[in-house]
Each structure stands twice: as structure tokens, then as C-alpha cells.
Amino acid sequence: MIYQFFILTLNNLRYRQLRSWLTALGIVIGVAMILALLLLGSGLRAAVAGQLQQFGSDLIYVLPGEEGNPIMSAILGDALRDKDAAAVREVAGVETAMPIVERLSMMEFGGQQKTINLHAQPLEEMKIVFEGSQGFRLSEGRWPASEHSREIILGHSVAYKRFDEDARLGDEVIVHGRKFTVVGIMKLIGEETHDRSVFISLENFRSLTGVRDNIRSIVVKAEPGLSLDDLAEDIRYRLEQQVGLERFSVFTSGKAARLVGNIIGVLELALSAIASVALLVGGIGIMNTMYMSVMERTRDIGV
Known part of the structure; x- marks a missing residue:
């Protein structure tokens, strides 16, 4: 049946x-x-x-804009200022505070011009934060010698994919109309925005663009053994005392996750x-x- x-x-x-x-x-x-x-x-x-692991677990991020939607506020043009970064550095428990400025720019190399993301931060803070992270490290070369040296670090994709010719240490490139020497190449991060960036000192960036007080984020490295949540609250309290700063967000790695x-x-x-x-x-x-x-x-x- x-x-x-x-x-x-x-x-x-x-x-x-x-x-x-x-x-x-x-x-x-x-x-x-x-x-x-x-x-x-x-x-x-x-x-x-x-x-998040590539940046490190001991970092705090300060972004412009409302707590509920800081990314959109940054896109719409909100920015932090130099004195806000200085105020963060004064908070007890902060090892370093790295302001980051970004903008699109043109890079010329090998007879080609391509759009790249120009990524700028103070040199000393860049060394401390990047060398302490898992992702933002050099695959070859070194960091720029000083804030004012005409030296540049290329993201992995900029060096090996963006142009027909691969860039090498010692090559000269033109960024925003000024000539720089390639002294370092970042290892592959896996995030296209940063892999397609070039990294210069904050002083060089401001000399190129004339833009000041247009900080898109502040990356804070905490001293060892401190509670990130407590330090984030101290930073938030300190920034609330800043005149003219009305909207900002403070995130730990855990809160961002x-x-x-x-x-x-x-x-x-x-x-x-x-x-x-x-x-x-x-x-x-x-x-x-x-x-x-x-x-x-x-x-x-x-x-």
C-alpha cells in the first residue's frame, strides 16, 4: 500500500x-x-x-556630533577643535590623544592622477597609537622623520593597486600639488578606506590645505590598567566644560562594538x-x- x-x-x-x-x-x-x-x-x-581589534582594546574614540548618530553628524560637517584635543590630553589616565583630520585629495604618481583619502595626525601620537595597534603597522619603511619633513606613508592599496605602477620606498609622489618622498608603506588592513589612504603629519596637512580646527575624530590611548568606561566618563565631563563645544560623542571599543x-x-x-x-x-x-x-x-x- x-x-x-x-x-x-x-x-x-x-x-x-x-x-x-x-x-x-x-x-x-x-x-x-x-x-x-x-x-x-x-x-x-x-x-x-x-x-576593532586592529585598533586595539585600550582606545577611546571622541567624535563630533550627537551621541545617537555621530557618524552622520561628522558627514554633515560637525568637527572638533585643537583645544578640544588639548583638553582631552589633560585628563588623568590619558597616555596620548591623537586628533585625526581627513579629506579627499589628488595624488600624482607614474604619470597618473588618482583620488585618495588624505589622512593626517600628529607624528608622535601616530607612532604611539599605530605601533600599539594590530592593524595599523608598517609593512616596510619607517615613519616620517619630523612634522615638517616632506615624507609620506602610503596605504597598501595606494602603493600596489591604485596606480598602474607599484610605488616603492624612495619614490616621489605629488599630493595636493606638493612633492613628497615615500618613506613607508602600511600593511594590508582589509578596510578599503584606510588601505586607499595616504598618511602625513598634521602640520604638513595644514600647510597644504590651510585648514585648521577641522578635526574629525580624536583617538585616545589609555594608560595601562585603567577602566576605559571610567576614563571615557572623565573625558566626557572634561569636554562638557569646553566653551563652544555642544555636540560630541565618546566611545570605548566595547561601546562601539x-x-x-x-x-x-x-x-x-x-x-x-x-x-x-x-x-x-x-x-x-x-x-x-x-x-x-x-x-x-x-x-x-x-x-
């Missing part, structure tokens, strides 16, 4: 091939969406954790809704197939 039912089922599938394939497709899409959701969520979380985790959670929720719709469509397709099969068999037996 079971064998006969099995043969009857196969015959019905062959008789209604299009309906059977569409039903199976609905099921496959639903399952694939769920698997994609799980893989995407875990992949994003792993990528975020990896990026939680913030990004919340964003990923919202994304996972949206993908779950899409997957649920796909499963619902597949389920309706199965119900429709079963209903039509029953109706056909009812007509066959004359009930």
Missing part, C-alpha cells in the same frame, strides 16, 4: 511538473533566505570585531521579515498544490 502511494505521488509530480517545481522553488528560496540571514549576521559581527551590533541587529530583523515572507509564499504554494490535488482526485472519483 505504501509503495502504491509513493508511485501515485511520483506520477502526480510528473503530471504537474511546473506546479511541483514552483512549489519546490518557494521552499528553497525561503530556506536560502534564512541561511543567508544567519551567514550575513555572523559575518558582519566577525568583521566588526576584527576591525555594541552600537554596531545594534545596527546589525536591526538589519537581521529586516532580513528575518523578508525570509518570513519567502517562507509564507512557499507555504501558500504547498497548500495550493495540496488543495488542487485533492480537488482533482475528487473529480476523478466523482464525489
Whole structure:
């Protein structure tokens, strides 16, 4: 009897091939969406954790703009000032505070001109923070000799992918209309924004652009053994005393991870809704197939 039912089922599938394939497709899409959701969520979380580990676990980030959305505030033009960075350095427990300035610029090398991200910070702070991180390290060469030396460090992609000709130590490049000598090349970070950056001292940047008090972030390295959360609160309190500074955000590595985790959670929720719709469509397709099969068999037996 079971064998006969099995043969009857196969015959019905062959008789209604299009309906059977569409039903199976609905099921496959639903399952694939769920698997994609799980893989995407875990992949994003792993990528975020990896990026934060590259900077280091003893860092605090000060960004312009509202606490709820500092990234958008930075995009819209909010900025920190030199005196804000100086105020952060005065907080007990701060080993160093590195202001970072960024802007798009043009770089000329090998007869080509390409857009690059110009990344500037004080030289001494750059050495302390970058050398203490896992990701921002030199693959070859050295750091610039001084704040005013015409020396530059290239991101990995700028050196080896951005131009037809690979850049080497000692090569001369033109950035923002001024000639620099390549003295270092960063190792591959894995984050395109930084891999496609060139790194110069803050004084050179300001000499090139004439821009001051336009700090996009301050990276704070804490002294060993301190609580990052407590130090972040001290920094927040100190900046609240700054005249003219109304909107800023202070993040530890853990808080940044939680913030990004919340964003990923919202994304996972949206993908779950899409997957649920796909499963619902597949389920309706199965119900429709079963209903039509029953109706056909009812007509066959004359009930």
C-alpha cells in the first residue's frame, strides 16, 4: 500500500511538473533566505570585531556630533577643535590623544592622477597609537622623520593597486600639488578606506590645505590598567566644560562594538521579515498544490 502511494505521488509530480517545481522553488528560496540571514549576521559581527581589534582594546574614540548618530553628524560637517584635543590630553589616565583630520585629495604618481583619502595626525601620537595597534603597522619603511619633513606613508592599496605602477620606498609622489618622498608603506588592513589612504603629519596637512580646527575624530590611548568606561566618563565631563563645544560623542571599543551590533541587529530583523515572507509564499504554494490535488482526485472519483 505504501509503495502504491509513493508511485501515485511520483506520477502526480510528473503530471504537474511546473506546479511541483514552483512549489519546490518557494521552499528553497525561503530556506536560502534564512541561511543567508544567519551567514550575513555572523559575518558582519566577525568583521566588526576584527576591525576593532586592529585598533586595539585600550582606545577611546571622541567624535563630533550627537551621541545617537555621530557618524552622520561628522558627514554633515560637525568637527572638533585643537583645544578640544588639548583638553582631552589633560585628563588623568590619558597616555596620548591623537586628533585625526581627513579629506579627499589628488595624488600624482607614474604619470597618473588618482583620488585618495588624505589622512593626517600628529607624528608622535601616530607612532604611539599605530605601533600599539594590530592593524595599523608598517609593512616596510619607517615613519616620517619630523612634522615638517616632506615624507609620506602610503596605504597598501595606494602603493600596489591604485596606480598602474607599484610605488616603492624612495619614490616621489605629488599630493595636493606638493612633492613628497615615500618613506613607508602600511600593511594590508582589509578596510578599503584606510588601505586607499595616504598618511602625513598634521602640520604638513595644514600647510597644504590651510585648514585648521577641522578635526574629525580624536583617538585616545589609555594608560595601562585603567577602566576605559571610567576614563571615557572623565573625558566626557572634561569636554562638557569646553566653551563652544555642544555636540560630541565618546566611545570605548566595547561601546562601539555594541552600537554596531545594534545596527546589525536591526538589519537581521529586516532580513528575518523578508525570509518570513519567502517562507509564507512557499507555504501558500504547498497548500495550493495540496488543495488542487485533492480537488482533482475528487473529480476523478466523482464525489
